[in-house]
Amino acid sequence: MNKELRVVILAAGKGTRMNSELPKVLHKLQGKPLIDYVIDQSEILNPKEIILVVGFKKDYIIEHTAKRINLKYATQMKQLGTGHAVLQTSELLKNKKGHILILYGDVPNIKASTLQPIIDDHILTNRDLTLITAEIDDPAGYGRIIRDKNGSLLKIVEEKDCNDYEKKIKEWNPGIYIFKIPEVFEVLNNISTNNASKEYYLTDAIGIAQQSNMQIKAIKIADSNEVIGVNTTYQLEKLES
Numbered sequence: 001m002n003k004e005l006r007v008v009i010l011a012a013g014k015g016t017r018m019n020s021e022l023p024k025v026l027h028k029l030q031g032k033p034l035i036d037y038v039i040d041q042s043e044i045l046n047p048k049e050i051i052l053v054v055g056f057k058k059d060y061i062i063e064h065t066a067k068r069i070n071l072k073y074a075t076q077m078k079q080l081g082t083g084h085a086v087l088q089t090s091e092l093l094k095n096k097k098g099h100i101l102i103l104y105g106d107v108p109n110i111k112a113s114t115l116q117p118i119i120d121d122h123i124l125t126n127r128d129l130t131l132i133t134a135e136i137d138d139p140a141g142y143g144r145i146i147r148d149k150n151g152s153l154l155k156i157v158e159e160k161d162c163n164d165y166e167k168k169i170k171e172w173n174p175g176i177y178i179f180k181i182p183e184v185f186e187v188l189n190n191i192s193t194n195n196a197s198k199e200y201y202l203t204d205a206i207g208i209a210q211q212s213n214m215q216i217k218a219i220k221i222a223d224s225n226e227v228i229g230v231n232t233t234y235q236l237e238k239l240e241s
Contacts (some may be wrong), residue, residue: 004098004123005047009038010085011105012055012076017232023057025105029239037108044112051092053085081199083191090185102177106230114226118219122178128214132176134224142172153218156206174227
């Protein structure tokens with residue numbers, strides 16, 4: 001068991017664009033619910049515990065995953081963004097030390113074999129924050145990774161704020177992070193809702209961590225398909241093919 005690692009899986013969303021009353025993470029890919037793919041890979045990492053953040057129709061998800069061992073639940077009553085979702089784990093992680101890997105219940109292709117060396121590097125260096133990035137041919141709609149001349153992370157720019165040069169960058173932010181505990185909660189408590197959706201975005205944690213002079217590294221993985229999420233029935237059908 002990796003006693004220093006805990007995995008947090010965000011699974012509270014309704015998935016409005018799926019046109020279904022079923023929680024998004026329970027939609028099936030090749031006959032298997034999306035959430036099962038993510039939990040299976042999380043279990044291979046052998047963490048101290050896995051925390052599922054649930055919300056919309058949470059009883060369906062809890063019932064479906066009830067036979068899993070080493071699984072705990074945190075509830076996000078109102079869907080106020082990814083940063084807010086992770087904050088709901090603060091009671092479960094109170095007075096704990098170590099690191100948390102943040103995954104998504106609707107990103108079914110993520111592989112433990114890809115995550116493990118990144119986790120090992122993060123823990124070995126005792127880094128405050130590691131974010132996983134990827135390159136895709138068409139990153140439209142995603143935040144771009146901006147690096148300095150040495151290849152270090154400079155900032156993340158959301159597409160609506162990108163200039164012409166930044167829009168051509170193909171490296172993007174899928175939102176998968178490894179944070180040190182309890183530092184993650186110090187950062188999350190400083191996120192504001194000063195945005196159009198009035199939500200707490202996990203992405204904003206990067207800038208706050210930088211302002212706090214935390215150790216941060218962005219690591220690019222080889223296969224972008226591992227970090228593509230399912231938001232629509234079309235995207236689900238695309239993964240099926």
